[in-house]
Amino acid sequence: MERFELAIIGAGPGGYVAAIRAAQLGINTVLVERDDIGGTCLNRGCIPTKTILHTAGLFSKISHAEALGIRIESAAVDFDALRMRTAEVRESLRDGVEALVAANGITLMRGTATVAGLDGITVSQPDGTIAEISADHLIIATGSAPAKPPIAGIGEDGVLTSDDMLETIPELKRLVIVGGGVIGMEFAGIYAALKTHVTVLEAAPRILPTMDREFGQSLAMLYRKRGCAIVANALVESIERAADGSLSVRYAVKDAAETVDADAVLVATGRAPAFGGLFAEGFELELDRGRIAVDKRMQTSAEGIYAIGDVAAAGAQLAHAASAQGIVAVETIAGADVSFDPALVPSCVYSSPEIASVGMTETEAKQAGIAARAGKFAMTGNGKSVITGQGRSFAKIVADESDRIIGAQLMCGRATDMIGELSLAVANGLTIEQMKSAIRPHPTFEEAIGEAFEAFAGGAIHAM
Numbered sequence: 001m002e003r004f005e006l007a008i009i010g011a012g013p014g015g016y017v018a019a020i021r022a023a024q025l026g027i028n029t030v031l032v033e034r035d036d037i038g039g040t041c042l043n044r045g046c047i048p049t050k051t052i053l054h055t056a057g058l059f060s061k062i063s064h065a066e067a068l069g070i071r072i073e074s075a076a077v078d079f080d081a082l083r084m085r086t087a088e089v090r091e092s093l094r095d096g097v098e099a100l101v102a103a104n105g106i107t108l109m110r111g112t113a114t115v116a117g118l119d120g121i122t123v124s125q126p127d128g129t130i131a132e133i134s135a136d137h138l139i140i141a142t143g144s145a146p147a148k149p150p151i152a153g154i155g156e157d158g159v160l161t162s163d164d165m166l167e168t169i170p171e172l173k174r175l176v177i178v179g180g181g182v183i184g185m186e187f188a189g190i191y192a193a194l195k196t197h198v199t200v201l202e203a204a205p206r207i208l209p210t211m212d213r214e215f216g217q218s219l220a221m222l223y224r225k226r227g228c229a230i231v232a233n234a235l236v237e238s239i240e241r242a243a244d245g246s247l248s249v250r251y252a253v254k255d256a257a258e259t260v261d262a263d264a265v266l267v268a269t270g271r272a273p274a275f276g277g278l279f280a281e282g283f284e285l286e287l288d289r290g291r292i293a294v295d296k297r298m299q300t301s302a303e304g305i306y307a308i309g310d311v312a313a314a315g316a317q318l319a320h321a322a323s324a325q326g327i328v329a330v331e332t333i334a335g336a337d338v339s340f341d342p343a344l345v346p347s348c349v350y351s352s353p354e355i356a357s358v359g360m361t362e363t364e365a366k367q368a369g370i371a372a373r374a375g376k377f378a379m380t381g382n383g384k385s386v387i388t389g390q391g392r393s394f395a396k397i398v399a400d401e402s403d404r405i406i407g408a409q410l411m412c413g414r415a416t417d418m419i420g421e422l423s424l425a426v427a428n429g430l431t432i433e434q435m436k437s438a439i440r441p442h443p444t445f446e447e448a449i450g451e452a453f454e455a456f457a458g459g460a461i462h463a464m
């Protein structure tokens with residue numbers, strides 16, 4: 001049996017980042033992975049979606065190029081080339097992570113791990129052999145997988161998960177998306193830009209139901225204008241193969257039965273933590289709403305065993321959260337006094353325009369008893385937004401009674417790049433005055449953040 005100071009199961013953005021930090025701290029580490037290195041994020045999540053989105057976004061711009069003063073006779077998407085480019089981007093980043101793991105002297109073990117405790121980790125390897133390892137510490141970073149709800153006909157061909165969509169990148173005339181959360185709305189934006197007729201069926205009263213109300217309302221309005229059908233309060237009852245070969249989705253909206261036909265149905269109703277088969281018989285960890293329960297240092301109910309990323313009950317299932325949690329777990333193992341605060345994790349939607357938020361919304365703050373107030377700026381007064389033809393968008397900052405920044409919500413061009421400034425403010429309790437003191441360049445989307453801070457005091461300059 002080979003012994004390591006640290007064993008990490010799963011080489012997604014949680015596990016491989018934890019392994020690199022451990023190596024940097026001189027901890028002898030084994031990283032176990034049963035599939036491609038990079039996990040969901042690099043292979044079936046963040047990276048392939050944004051690669052396809054990049055092409056879809058350009059195609060959409062080209063399709064409306066005349067308004068920008070460019071005449072293009074015809075443009076078409078070459079799906080084979082798009083599939084090839086997506087695979088190339090994936091491979092190039094995967095090679096990069098593999099090189100980093102090797103350069104840091106991390107032992108990479110290929111295979112499926114089973115855990116019976118720190119002294120009983122077995123790895124079933126691709127050649128059929130079983131390796132037995134033990135470790136002083138263990139980090140479980142096994143991620144999550146798409147979950148399909150129990151809808152009649154969910155097993156029909158053409159009813160796809162995000163994994164299936166990213167594996168095949170199908171060319172579609174009509175796509176129905178069940179679930180208007182972040183993943184569903186990202187695919188809606190991509191496919192609408194690729195000129196597919198998209199219908200989103202969301203069970204909640206609005207899309208993006210876990211985010212600020214204004215995000216869902218504004219995005220629905222914009223996407224409807226672009227030809228997407230967005231149906232809220234829609235309860236999907238069944239999916240059937242119709243006589244003409246299309247898929248027929250039956251759903252109810254406030255007791256009225258409706259049907260919509262499609263070439264494919266994407267089910268984007270949530271993800272389940274991936275620890276099926278991970279625990280050997282008799283080995284258990286405490287769970288919290290189906291995910292592995294952890295404290296703020298990512299420690300599970302078992303001494304020396306940590307859980308990070310999508311598999312852990314520690315807030316949003318996002319790549320940057322998984323990486324931050326991995327660093328906290330490793331630095332804790334190394335003896336540092338560090339902790340993870342889920343409230344500091346920014347959430348992003350790569351829609352058009354982009355959406356990003358961090359900390360509390362004004363409503364959440366008020367519900368928590370904070371006398372919160374918001375500074376808001378509508379992007380109609382932002383030059384860069386007008387130049388680049390962004391739709392209805394805004395920047396909103398939330399401050400508490402002592403003027404400390406406790407949250408921010410952005411819906412505008414480059415919102416996902418700009419949220420970092422506001423994460424810094426929330427993480428460090430910076431005040432309106434401190435944030436106002438920065439002079440932001442012109443013409444940029446960033447100016448909207450400055451204007452939202454001005455809105456707290458004398459008023460935004462470029463607002464009626």
Ligand code: FAD
Pocket residue numbers: 009010011012013014015032033034035036037038039040041042044045046047049111112113114141142143144162183274277278308309310311317318319320321322350
């Ligand atoms: P994962 O990335 O899921 O990695 C877990 C790894 O563990 C996998 O490689 C798996 O093979 C391995 N594993 C599992 N069980 C075992 C075992 N028993 N033995 C050995 N290995 C095992 N997040 C963002 O922040 N930004 C985005 O833009 C974004 N876009 C997304 C788009 C889509 C379509 C999806 C599905 C997700 C997206 N996410 C995004 C979420 C992000 O991908 C996940 O939050 C992130 O990958 C979680 O990282 P992780 O390390 O916890 O797990």
